[in-house]
Amino acid sequence: MKIAVDAMGGDFAPLEIVKGIEIARDRYDDIDFQLYGTASEVKPLVTNWERIELIPTTEVIEMGDEPVKAMRRKKDSSMVRAALAVKEGHADALFSAGNTGALLSSAIFLVGRIKGVDRPALATALPSFEGEHDQFVFMDLGANADSKPAHLYQYGILGSFYASHVLGIQSPTVRLLNNGAEEDKGDEVHKVAHQLMKNAPSFNFLGNIEARELLEGTADVVVADGFSGNAALKATEGTALMMLKQIKAAIMDSGTRGKMGGALLKPAFKSIQKKLDYNEAGGAVILGVKAPVVKTHGSAKATAVANTMGQIKTMIDQHLVSDIQNYIDTHTEELQAGKEALNAQINA
Amino acid sequence: MKIAVDAMGGDFAPLEIVKGIEIARDRYDDIDFQLYGTASEVKPLVTNWERIELIPTTEVIEMGDEPVKAMRRKKDSSMVRAALAVKEGHADALFSAGNTGALLSSAIFLVGRIKGVDRPALATALPSFEGEHDQFVFMDLGANADSKPAHLYQYGILGSFYASHVLGIQSPTVRLLNNGAEEDKGDEVHKVAHQLMKNAPSFNFLGNIEARELLEGTADVVVADGFSGNAALKATEGTALMMLKQIKAAIMDSGTRGKMGGALLKPAFKSIQKKLDYNEAGGAVILGVKAPVVKTHGSAKATAVANTMGQIKTMIDQHLVSDIQNYIDTHTEELQAGKEALNAQINA
Incomplete structure (x- = not known):
């Protein structure tokens, strides 16, 4: 398999990206890497x-660039070129530690949405922390600030x-992040989404979850609209960091x-910090796009980059994207029915 | 001054409520208390x-009751009777540790909205934790799941x-909880709210804040729509609790x-826990209603109840409600202009 790497994105790029890729190359013997980046910086x-393999590029999308504009204008940027390689079938997945918005745009407009x-x-x-499994999936983290109920339903599938x-x-369980446990809680979007999800044939819906229980692990997938999902994720990160700081x-x-x-407690603190530092994993x-596209945090160091290659390898090995594609292709009626139920409800 | 107390609301009511009121009575010599509650339970x-003073009532609004229905039907409940006492001028403020939704309904429909x-x-x-002041105001915590930009603007004033x-x-500073620092971030509601607040003559707006910085204290007032404000508050509480648990x-x-x-670290942990336990304060x-209406958490014990009486006393001593009322009365044009600017923007 081949992974297209944006070698220029991230606070410590290209150094930590290249170091991470070399660690991953030594760790996984079935991955080939394409490094997209400024030759004079990456080569040494x-x-x-x-x-x-180094594919030289001449532009870099900066963290502060306006995402869609940057993707459209910086055609020879490391990120855009890496995305185009995936689109054209020269690579199987896209990795970047750069501008999240630009990566989202590149994923959606260049790699392309899965039809449906x-x-x-x-x-x-x-x-x-207290669930049956060590981790759960949390989404949407902020790709879509204005989510509709049908989108939340699809997040349950994805x-x-x-x-x-x-x-x-x-058979993972799914919950909807809402401001109350009862099904009539929330704004219109979440009330309708709850009704759609309640009858979901595609996944195992357990009901609402409040942000207070997020880390308890009462579901394997927690679906949120991008706006409050982003707020809940950042509040969680901010509080965890602030507490560690306060304790110190x-x-x-x-x-x-x-x-x-x-x-005396150093080892105990280390173990908690490690558990919390999900970015390392x-x-x-x-x-929802046609290939694995993965973003590590901007301050990622080599180890996090290497671990992310393992994550991408799993996505490819397990045929994540093609299985989603097949499922959606064979369930268009269900997805359509969901939308119709929704429209009926809205117009009722 | 007189405070109307719902003696029956809360997990440890009426015992901890009554104990708290007696502590407050001994602490503040200018407050009279009216206890609304079931005589046979409260009197002993x-x-x-x-x-x-005990004002006997015969009904209790339970935690699980549907708020508006409960307020409408349980006319002789401790909460409704206490709210009516405020409405009719027999008391200056309303306190409850009971059903939050029912208290909100009682505040809005019985005590009444401030005009405007x-x-x-x-x-x-x-x-x-890191700001100039020890505390900041966070609102809306979930009274309104569907907030409009003009509401967020008013929250800045309140x-x-x-x-x-x-x-x-x-001269407190104000920020808007949003999913990015730049003014074009967020969904339509937050983009428009930002524009309204940016030009606010009524308060000192510093821009957006992300949930990650919430506890850092970069503003004295953080305004959020009720849905994501609720999510951010609960994620903060949940993470803090989970971390203390994990450390233990x-x-x-x-x-x-x-x-x-x-x-050896017990005293250090205690000091952090105390700082975090804002409910105690x-x-x-x-x-936005015509009298101070205050809700402590359902599991409040006597000390928290007594401290809350101090908080209510400050609200009354400082003429919070009448000053808000006067401000709104004398700034109807500004508030109206905000709405018109908004409509112009929406229809543009």
Whole structure:
């Protein structure tokens, strides 16, 4: 298999990207890598060219660039060229640590939507602290700020495929992030989405979940509209970071006694931090497009990049995209029926 | 001043409510309390009737009751009777630890909206860990699942009044919870709200805030639509609780060494937990109605109830409601102009 790598995206690109790719090359012997990037910067960093090919590009999409504009105008950027390679069948998957919006645009407009998927969405695996499994799929993380009920329904399908194919969870359960457990809770979008999902033949819906229970692991897939999904994810990250910071500060403030305690607890803290640092395990995936497209956080170092290659390999090995495609192709009536039920409800 | 107390609402009602009121009575010598509740249950709990009056009621709104229905049907419930006392001028403020939705309905339909406020909303003070002040106002916590831009604009006004009058923050700053820092981020509602707020003569708008920075204290008031505000608040609470739980578990798992460390760090953990437990400091306030209406969490114990009386006293002492009322009365043109600008934008 071949992975097209945007070598220029990310805070520590191209250095950490190239280092990560070399680790992955040594780890997975069936992956070939195409590095898209500025030759003068990337070339000196590669120590061993085995299964690594450099495709020189002349432009870079910056973190601050306006996504759609950047994708349209920077035609010789590392990201756009890597996306086009996937589109044209020269590579099987796309990886970037760069501008998320531009990667989304590249995924949707260049790699292309799977026919029948209305809105590709961003998904990630988060730690599930008390559930049956170690992780759950959370989506949409913010690809679509304005989600409709039919989109949320489709996220249930896409998320279930990711949970089964990549996290290895048999018949995954699905919940809808809402501001109450009862089915009449939420705004119109979530009320209607709940009704659609309740009768879903395509996945195993358990009902609503409130953001307070997110990390408890009461479902294998949690579906959210992109706006509140983004808010819940970021509030979770922000709170976890703030607490670790506060604990460190409290330890430093508490004199010899506290510092001794802190030293003794170091291994315990490390294990929690590791569990929380879900970014190390891989990236956010754009589900609903014609190939695996994965984004790691901008500050990803080599290890995270290498781990993400493992995640992409699993997606390819498990035929995630073709299985989604086949499912949607053979269930157009169900998806259509969902939309009609929806329209009937809205016009009632 | 007189506070009407729903003595029957909350997981530990009426015991902890009555205990809390007695603590508050001893602490604040200018407050009279009216306890609305089932006589046979409340009467035996009161140890000293000084400045405490029992108004017997025969019904109780339960946590699981459908809010509007319960408010309409249970006319002799402790909550409805307490709300009516405020409406009729027999009391200055309303307190309950009961059904939040029913309290919202009672506040809006019985106590009544301030003329000119389109949507009363739920606000709370959260800890600000790195800001200039210790706390900031976060609203709407979920009173309105479907918020319009003009509502978010009004929350900016209401929140600023709460920050100045109750938290004592001079010329408070305001931010809008959105899924990106740039002004073109978010769905239509948040894009338009940002434009309205940017030109706000009524408050000091600093721009968007992402949920990740919520606890950092970069603003004195954070305005959110009720749906994502609810999600962000609950994700914050859930993550904080989960982390404390995980730390405890990691300490227990880490042998003698870890347990010793945990024992040494106990005071440090206590101080963080106290800072995080914003519920102890008071309740969530329904802003935009004609009197202070405050809800503490259902599991509130006596201390939290007593502290909430202090919060209500500040609201009354500082003339929060009449100052909001006066401001809105004298700025109808501005509020109207905001709506017109909005309509122009929407129809453009």
